[in-house]
Amino acid sequence: MKTDLFDRLGVPERIREIAGYDLFDPDLRTSLDALAQRSAGLLEAPVSLVSVVLDTSQFIIGSHGVAGWVAETQGVPAEWAVCTHTVLAGEPYAVIDGPTDPRHADNPFLQMTGLRSYLGVPLTGSGGHSLGAHCVIDARPRIFSDVDRAVLADGAEKAMKLLDAYRLR
Incomplete structure (x- = not known):
């Protein structure tokens, strides 16, 4: 079923660009996992991800602290992924406390994992x-600072440099 979310995420040029990377390369995955671990440590967060958001799903390509069904499936439907909001905004996106935020209170991903911010x-x-x-x-409500945003922005820049090294020729 085609949805507004599908239309907004399924821009052909965007999907082609994502498809231009070797996202399954084990060395890339190892490097992105290390990047996620670094960000989690610097921001004292239990979970960190590097992911791409396709037209219908989020695909985790690097992670730290991910367990259970999310680790097994390596992603979630796009409508559950908070990263979808980041992608659509095209700028940093924060949730202080998901269960009390009307945008995310009914989000199955947050409900099932117990994650909040x-x-x-x-x-x-x-x-x-x-x-x-x-x-x-x-897993706790949290207000993020400009320094936190800068740490993640630096990590995102590093992630893109890594991805660029794994472009399919």
Whole structure:
């Protein structure tokens, strides 16, 4: 079923740009996992992701602290992914306390995982499209600072440099 979200995420140039990376390369995955671990440590968050958001799903390409079904499936539907909001905004996106935020109170991902706060910055490709996000997620309500945003922005920049090294030729 085609939806407004599908139309907004399924921009052909954006999807082609995502498809231009070797997202399954194990060395890329190892490097992105290390980047996520670094961001989680610097921001004292239990979970950090590097992900791309396709037209219908979020695909986790690097992570720290992800467990259970999310780790097994390596993603969630786009309508559940808070990173979708980051991608659509094209700028940093924060959630202080998901259960009390009307935008996210009914989000199955937050309900099932018990995670509550989120800060993400977009991964911007060379074509200018937001391809995904680098984020931290916490189990406690949290107000994120400009320093937190800067740490993630630096991580997103590093993630894009890594991705660029794994472009399919």
